[in-house]
Amino acid sequence: MFILKPHSGVPIYRQLLDQIRRMAASGQLPPGTELPSIRELALTHAINPMTVSKVYTLLEAEGVLERNRGKPMTVAKPKRAQAPPAKRLEQLEPHLEQVVLAARQLELAEDDVVKALHEAWEKTDAREPVHRRARPR
Template sequence: MDASLLSIQPTSAVPIYRQIVDQLRRLASAGQLPAGQTLPSVREVAAFHAINPMTVSKAYSLLEAEGVLVRQRGKGMAVAAQDRSARSPASRLALLEPALQTVAHHARQLELPDEAVLARLRSLLNQESQA
């Protein structure tokens, strides 16, 4: 894995460590980061994204405590083996639930019609699949 795989938004209301945790959790759950895949070092991620190394370390530690990552002596952090239920569509959709709730809440506040929001989401999904 390359440090550039992570997308850090410094201006987001979501803390940077949480952005890292959420992204790595999703990538591991989807199988895009296979079990045993070594992650870039804390220093590499911090340098690439110009963030504090303690922020990356906190994210890695939280994921290790959850069992998503394992510490490999002399090699750093790697993706832990996950049971098949953690990779089911339902469990992966559950990881998306907070973001979907936020979108639904914002759509209601903006009084946007459901179909317009869903059409935009479909468009974004299509763009992502072609990227």
């Protein structure tokens, strides 16, 4: 369900936090979708359960997730309509800046970077949609 890269330089909790936040904002994780338990997610990705707990707690405080006693953590219903594309693109800005910086340091041409982005887009687009693998409530 999530793609965590331990050697990326980005803390695991941040990767998980950002992915859940983005997937909820985009509708890939629709409201009511049950997330894996802390223990299950920790075992699946070989990470510390406290890391998962921290992410779930932070997202609950933001209103992205909701906790129901005795039930799995679920994606909360948005308090407002889905953010417009420009607002959602803001979440990508730090990542895009990192890509551009790395590309400039590697002295790559803009066209080559755009082509690589398009190829990556096509490669990930071919995967099974994430929301089909999640368990709707």
